[in-house]
Amino acid sequence: MTAANGAAGGDVAIEVRGLRKSYGSLEAVRGIDLRVERGEIFAMLGPNGAGKTTTVEILEGYRSRSAGEVRVLGHDPARRERDLMSRMGIVLQQSGVQQYLTVREVVSMYAGYYPHPRDVDEVIALVGLADAADRRILQLSGGQHRRVDVALALAGDPELLFLDEPTTGFDPSARRQAWETVRSLAGLGKTVFLTTHFMDEAQTLANRVAIIARGQIVATGSPNTLGARGSQATIIRFSLPSGVVPPEALGIKPMQGGAWRVETEGPTRVLHELTGWAVAAGVELVGLEVSRPSLEDVYLALTSEEAEEGAA
Amino acid sequence: MSGIALALRQVRYENRAFWRNPIAAFFTFFFPLMFMIIFNVLFGGTSGLGGGLRVADFYTPGVIVLGVITATYTNIAMMVTAARDLGILKRMRGTPLPPWAFMAGRIVHAVLLSFLLVVIVAVFGSVFYSVRLPWDRLPALVLTLAIGAGSFCALGLAIAGLVPNADSAPAIVQFSVLPLNFISNVFVDMRDAPSWINTVSELFPIRHFADAMLGIWNPLPSGNGFAWADLGVMAAWGVAGVLVAVRYFTWEPRA
Incomplete structure (x- = not known):
């Protein structure tokens, strides 16, 4: 957008410090810090009930916060100032x-709420609804509805776009198309903040990912460096007959069903000692596997540890 | 665009959506005319009701009240609860459109429908039952209609704030209107009814709307048709409606 708009919030689109939200005795968000730069696609990844929607709805101005500092494009979203509302587009999880x-009528109706709207037909084409432009909303399929959601969020040509679980319920090809649309938005210089519980979605789309579990951010980074993935950590997995335990010094932890697993930055030494022990003890390391952790491993490890902690 | 321009623009979209919704258009316009025909056929449109009032002279304002309440109170309560349940209101809230402009669009549209309804019922009554059109009381008619329609819009928003969801809206709305229609000079002439039931009906706004309208359409008494006491009671209900709506209205679906 214009230099004047850019100056209002600097290079930071969203800044959150110490955000908390309680509903009665339930603490849905328990101290979140976030920073989203302008022009990046930022994904908040987490299981259902982790606090994603609560967080994004505080950023959108729908919910008040219990504590913490929040700045969205330089504004406090809780005040719902018209200038801020004019500069962001919102795709809610569910909205009619x-x-x-x-389609054309609703897009032009919403475009009219904004000071500098995009061309209506251009928006409709961007979300792939050109052929359905004259169809009533009533007659659209579920996937087309979701595209209308995106079209309405884009109608005002926002600088910042919120997408709350944008592809939940999509078939694989519809998801790919939606991803293309999101990427093209980033290409236009928009900042995109999306929540998702799909790891592949975060991995393919986002420049940066924050993993949220039980109301807290447990890891932040690019999809390639998130968690231990950027370091030299390697995962070694195998199974042993019940009752057989590997040397304690190696720090290998038992998993379910006789499986064992260790994450190490010195795989050569660990493997050497492990296989040496196995040969000497005459046991077979069944299904021995050496791998770099996938984003999925990181995600599952972070969210399940967190779950155990929370339950304890 | 200014808030007022946005509200007027909203009226256009409300109007387009209204006429494409067959149920709303049917109940708002066809229903009152159907009642008008039924009552006039049953009771003989041109026969006397006593006191020099003919059946058609009584049911023309009655049907206007019925139609205006449907166009304002009933439609707003139903459409707003449905829009809330569907998340339409929540989405609106995420745009720079001022919330009052959205509501104003809906209210202005309902008031415009009310005026159109009066014209249709008046023409119908005049053509088929030679009902006398109250040209000499036009200022009173416009003011009564504006206060009545406005107050019932406010009450519609108030009840939308109290109704838990769109499924329960029709029952609650009908329960709050239908019994009162029978005791408020809308369906039945209340002159011979027991005084206690007249007292009950006079607590509620429908009776005062109907009496004010009846005074305007009744050809016999002279006067300019301004029923200030009735208008005052309606306005008080309207203000109460605004207060309840402000207190209880929500933009998000209720779990």
Whole structure:
């Protein structure tokens, strides 16, 4: 957008410090810090109930916060100032549209709420609804509805776009198309903040990912460096017959079903000692596997540790 | 765009959506005319009701009240609860459109529908039952209609704030209107009814709307048709409606 708009919030689109939100005795968000730069695609990844929607709805101005500092494009979203509302686009997890209007009518209705809207037909084409532009909302399929959601969020040509679980319920090809749309938005210089519980979605789309579990951010980084993935950590996995335990000094932990697993930055030494022990003890390391952790491993490890901690 | 321009623009979209919704258009316009025909056929449109009032002279304002309440109170309560359940209101709240402009659009549209309804019922009554059109009381008619429609819009928003969801809206809305229609000079002439039931009906706004309208359409008494006491009670209900709506209205679906 213009230099004037850019100056209002500097290079930071979203800044959050110590964000907390309680509903009665339930603490849904327990102290979150975030920083989203302008022009990046930022994904908040986490299981259902982790606090994603609560967080994003505080950033969107729908919810008040119990504690913490929040700045969105230089504004406090809780005040819902018109200038801020004019500069962001919101795709909610679930929201309806006036059913008896056509796609073109609703897009132009929403475009009219904003000071500098995008061209209506351009928006409709961008989300791939050009062929359905004159159809009433009532007559659209589920996937087309979701595209209308995106179109309405884009109608005002926002600098910042919030997408709350944008592809939940999509078939694989619809997801790919949605991803293309999100990427093209980033290409236009928009900042995108998305929540998702799909790891592949975060991995393919985002420049940076924050993993949230039980109301806290447990890891932040690029999809390639997140958690231990950027360091030399390697995972070694194998199974042993019950009752057989590997040397304690190696720090190998038992998993379910006789499986053992260790994450190490010195795999050569660990493997050497492990295999040496196995040969000497005459046991077979069944299904021995040496691998770099996938984002999925990181995610599962972070969110399940967190779950255990929370339950304890 | 200014808030007022946005509200007026909203009226256009409300109007387009309204006429494409067959149920709303049917109940708002066809229903009152159907009642008008039924009552006039049953009771003989041109026969006397006593006191020099003919059946058609009584049911023309009655049907107007019925239609205006549907166009304002009923439609707003139903459409707003449905829009809330569907997340339409929540989405609106995520745009720079001022919330009052959205509501104003809906209210102005309902008031415009009310005026259109009066014109249709008046023409119908005049053509088929030679009902006398109250040209001499036009200022009173416009003011009564504006206060009545406005107050019932406010009450519609108030009840939308109290109704838990769109599924329960029709029952609650009908329960709050239908019994009162029978005791408020809308469906039945209350002159011979027991005084206690007249007292009950006079607590509620429908009776005062109907009486004010009846005074305007009744050809016999002279006067300018301004029923200030009735208008005052309606306005008080309208203000109460605004207060309840402000207190209880929410933009998000209720779990």
